[in-house]
Amino acid sequence: MEIAVTRNLLESNESVAAELKELFAHKGLLVLNLISSPGAGKTSLLERTLTDLRGEFRMAVIEGDLQTDNDARRVAATGAQAVQINTNGGCHLDSRMVRDHLAPFDLANLDILFIENVGNLVCPVEFDCGEDHKVALLSVAEGDDKPEKYPLLFNLAKVMVLNKVDLLPYVDFDVQRATRFARQLNAALGVFPVSCRSGEGLDPWYAWLRAERAAKKQA
Amino acid sequence: MLFSMHEMSLASNLLEMLRQEMEKHGATRLIEVRVCYGLLANVVPESLEFAVMALTEGTPLAGAKVTMQPIPPLLRCIGCGCEFEPGEARLAVFSPCPQCGEDFGHSVLRGKELYLDSIEVM
Ligand SMILES: Nc1nc2c(ncn2[C@@H]2O[C@H](COP(=O)(O)OP(=O)(O)OP(=O)(O)O)[C@@H](O)[C@H]2O)c(=O)[nH]1
Ligand SMILES: [Mg+2]
Ligand SMILES: [Zn+2]
Numbered sequence: 001m002e003i004a005v006t007r008n009l010l011e012s013n014e015s016v017a018a019e020l021k022e023l024f025a026h027k028g029l030l031v032l033n034l035i036s037s038p039g040a041g042k043t044s045l046l047e048r049t050l051t052d053l054r055g056e057f058r059m060a061v062i063e064g065d066l067q068t069d070n071d072a073r074r075v076a077a078t079g080a081q082a083v084q085i086n087t088n089g090g091c092h093l094d095s096r097m098v099r100d101h102l103a104p105f106d107l108a109n110l111d112i113l114f115i116e117n118v119g120n121l122v123c124p125v126e127f128d129c130g131e132d133h134k135v136a137l138l139s140v141a142e143g144d145d146k147p148e149k150y151p152l153l154f155n156l157a158k159v160m161v162l163n164k165v166d167l168l169p170y171v172d173f174d175v176q177r178a179t180r181f182a183r184q185l186n187a188a189l190g191v192f193p194v195s196c197r198s199g200e201g202l203d204p205w206y207a208w209l210r211a212e213r214a215a216k217k218q219a
Numbered sequence: 220m221l222f223s224m225h226e227m228s229l230a231s232n233l234l235e236m237l238r239q240e241m242e243k244h245g246a247t248r249l250i251e252v253r254v255c256y257g258l259l260a261n262v263v264p265e266s267l268e269f270a271v272m273a274l275t276e277g278t279p280l281a282g283a284k285v286t287m288q289p290i291p292p293l294l295r296c297i298g299c300g301c302e303f304e305p306g307e308a309r310l311a312v313f314s315p316c317p318q319c320g321e322d323f324g325h326s327v328l329r330g331k332e333l334y335l336d337s338i339e340v341m
Contacts (some may be wrong), residue, residue, distance in 0.1 A: 004337045005240055009232050009254070091224045122261055123225045151312045152261070184323035185312070 013127050016095035020130025027107045030209075030216040031115065033129050035153055036137035037146075038119030041163040043071045044196035045137065045205075046114055050078040053206060057111040057213065062101060064093040064118045071116060081105065092123040095130055111213055121150040132216060133158035136182075140164050140171055144178035147185060154182040159190035159208060166195040223266040229333070230270035236335055237280060246340035249283040253337045257290045257330035259312075264289070292330025296321055302328065 060081040063072040072084035117124040136157035147154040194201035264287035298321030305314030315322040
């Protein structure tokens with residue numbers, strides 16, 4: 001007997017993500033999903049942000065990693081609450097993992113929850129974790145053709161943080177070219193060139209966080 | 220054989236669905252599973268087939284044939300609005316439009332799907 005089904009393979013992820021969105025909206029919590037290749041600087045950006053905006057927002061982090069809790073410990077050293085999810089080889093976080101790790105947080109008393117996804121430019125993009133926005137991170141050490149090669153992330157992200165600009169004198173990375181490609185995919189994409197090492201360029205990123213936080217609170 | 224955690228997690232969603240559908244229709248044996256995937260969806264068909272095999276081994280679902288049906292992409296040109304099927308699937312979003320030559324920023328009308336289409340059961 002043949003049975004016609006037509007069900008999306010990602011439907012269970014999407015239904016849990018929708019539940020999470022409802023929960024986060026109810027709590028007025030801004031949730032950002034940070035996506036980049038390994039080592040682009042997600043944890044470094046969080047360390048800076050959690051430290052510099054400590055007096056302004058109540059922030060917490062969900063850390064996704066293949067193994068180890070190194071990143072959660074780095075983030076916790078800033079004083080922010082951090083919960084580690086080890087995917088044991090899994091290439092992305094999904095909405096169920098996020099839901100199952102929310103218990104330690106007092107969501108009603110948080111302003112921003114950051115999700116640091118597993119370092120990978122491909123799979124995390126397809127698994128909605130209930131976030132308000134995806135934040136794409138790209139480091140100038142990786143090559144300016146990344147937006148061309150991984151269009152979906154730059155298409156779906158709200159902003160692109162271009163990290164390690166302190167290395168620009170030493171690498172062959174054309175900021176204009178990367179920005180142009182990314183904007184072809186997503187005309188409204190905000191682009192923030194920063195250095196998490198020197199602290200250069202972080203203010204526009206912080207201004208964006210403030211604006212998004214205010215918008216979420218009012219919604 | 221190709222082994223990928225990504226397809227493993229997709230396959231475990233698929234198995235959950237197969238169990239639900241079989242129960243709903245009172246089926247006891249799974250003969251064939253047909254999955255449709257867009258060529259722009261991030262999935263390697265052989266890896267998904269393999270993951271289904273690996274995960275069903277020793278279960279009542281074991282031995283089912285997995286058929287992966289590709290869906291070619293269809294784009295709408297951002298320049299002139301015409302619809303076209305790009306040649307090379309991987310970088311399809313950047314394919315030049317056959318009418319006006321525009322090669323960026325097209326919208327994807329088809330080609331990102333990934334769904335369980337139908338099953339053959341007893
Ligand atoms: N030169 C330079 N190095 C940086 C900068 N930001 C981060 N790094 C270095 O880049 C390396 C990786 O940074 P992380 O913040 O751990 O990167 P990540 O994206 O969290 O890495 P994974 O979690 O492993 O995917 C570290 O050695 C950082 O010190 C920067 O702005 N400039
Ligand atoms: Mg990290
Ligand atoms: Zn055209």
